[in-house]
Amino acid sequence: MNEPADIRDPQREVEDRFIEVWSDISQLWGVNKSVGRVHALLYLTPDSLDIDSLAERLQISHGNASTSIRDLMAWGVVRRVTKPGDRKTYFEAEKDPWTWFHTTIRERRRREVVPVMERLHEAAGFAEGASKGSKGAERKQLEELHGKIEKFADFAHEFVDLIDVFLAMGHGRMAKVFRTAAKLFPKGGG
Amino acid sequence: MNEPADIRDPQREVEDRFIEVWSDISQLWGVNKSVGRVHALLYLTPDSLDIDSLAERLQISHGNASTSIRDLMAWGVVRRVTKPGDRKTYFEAEKDPWTWFHTTIRERRRREVVPVMERLHEAAGFAEGASKGSKGAERKQLEELHGKIEKFADFAHEFVDLIDVFLAMGHGRMAKVFRTAAKLFPKGGG
DNA sequence: CGTTCATTTCAGCACCATCTGAAACGTCAG
DNA sequence: CTGACGTTTCAGATGGTGCTGAAATGAACG
Known part of the structure; x- marks a missing residue:
């Protein structure tokens, strides 16, 4: 033993x-x-x-x-x-978790979010072009398609804004915001 | 052709x-x-x-x-x-992106975040136990280790709180909070 | 019930990311 | 310049995920 x-x-x-x-x-x-x-x-x-x-x-x-x-x-x-x-x-x-988290979010934004957003806008632009270059029933269909893509693009854009707010604020302020938020907008409130 | x-x-x-x-x-x-x-x-x-x-x-x-x-x-x-x-x-x-985003965050929390947080707390508990069951130089080392694990656990806990605030608020209120945040804590402010 | 049609499951295959180990590379000391 | 040491690169091996196609399952109808 x-x-x-x-x-x-x-x-x-x-x-x-x-x-x-x-x-x-x-x-x-x-x-x-x-x-x-x-x-x-x-x-x-x-x-x-x-x-x-x-x-x-x-x-x-x-x-x-x-x-x-x-x-x-x-x-x-x-x-x-x-x-x-x-x-x-x-x-x-890096020994502070919030610091490295901030760093990795910034890096992911740069590597992944930005390129994919560009492609999303390209897709939206293509959809718009296709709908404008057509007529009749097809045009109507393409406009509907374009609308949906734009709707998703809007969501994605808001999501990126959210990331940007986080990056701009840093940890301390972030915590403050959420403490404030909890008071301003309690569960069930609007 | x-x-x-x-x-x-x-x-x-x-x-x-x-x-x-x-x-x-x-x-x-x-x-x-x-x-x-x-x-x-x-x-x-x-x-x-x-x-x-x-x-x-x-x-x-x-x-x-x-x-x-x-x-x-x-x-x-x-x-x-x-x-x-x-x-x-x-x-x-589901046709509304914010709705499905909310749904997937809730599901990820349940499937992934909760189980891993449990394991993290177990690890922290084990570290604490080990440090209390030792003495001398070893104890000092184990206490330092435990401190670091707790530090990470605190960070993780704050992160989960952030998710919870998002889940509780939903999209509309979320947007409001961030508009407010931008005013309360402009870039460079504290 | 038996038949037909729709859906799910799953064994085997294909593919891709990761890991190893060894060779190539770079750098410093003598 | 040469040898020793430390690090990086990379070809091939490994392992794991995802896909296919076909068999099993289930559900509706006569």
Whole structure:
């Protein structure tokens, strides 16, 4: 009764549990498992870590660790750190959840929302053009179609405005707004 | 120059463009391509459609169409419709984007957010237990770990509150709140 | 009941994202 | 310039999701 497998390090176990939860949250968010794990570990670790330690601690390959770090840096939630007299590169995570949330929303807006909104407007424009270039019963049908696409585009636009308000306000003010909102517009009110 | 392939039906082309955009938005949202396509087509079509028409129009198998419809009904954005004197089942989509957005947020909360929050609290509880069951330097480390997990849990909790405010308010009031917010907390203000 | 028509389920296949491991690359020290 | 070390890239392997097509199921009618 002294095999390494029997001696669970409590710290490691606490970490592991949290890492798995975070990794699942990341997946719901569209981020892959390894990336989520690496992010979680960096969040929990006070010191910065190098690729080697990450790979060993999480039981993943160096390649995977390297790619995950690259992703996280592209998301802007992990920083590269160098230590004088040390050839290695270390990495550390943003430690405030609201800050990284804000950062990822901004990044998603840029990568995903903006391009898809452009395509949506193109589709709406095409629908409008088609309806104007036709007549009779067909025109009526195309106008109805165009109306529906515009309706969806309006919704999407409002949704983007909502994102923008969030990005402009930041966490503290956001919280304030909602506290105010709860008073101004209680459940059942209009 | 009269082959079917050359004669593009403008209505169909308008629909197709929109369907592809919606399908991509769905994928960003974690919903698969076919489900997104079916949803888009049902949104655009004034009449209700049966599985056959869906499969033929979108060039997918009956099985796939059936499964996609099942998903959409589970999300609560598509209704089953029966016509007297007709053995077929027809389906129609919720036509107001804000309504279906509200519905999907509620459903996601139930399916994904609630279970993951439970696991997060379990992880936090485990961390607390571990730190209280230890002493000395190890205890200090575990307390720090616990603090970080709690910090993340607090963030997550605030995030869920935000969802709840949205669900309680609905679209109209939501818009009001944000118009108010823009005045109360202009960019740069605190 | 048996037949026909509509729908759902599901085994097997195809495809795509992710992971590994090793080679290529870059960089610093001597 | 050369060797050692650290990091990144990438081809191929793996695993998992989604799709098809056909069989099973169910529901209406004679």
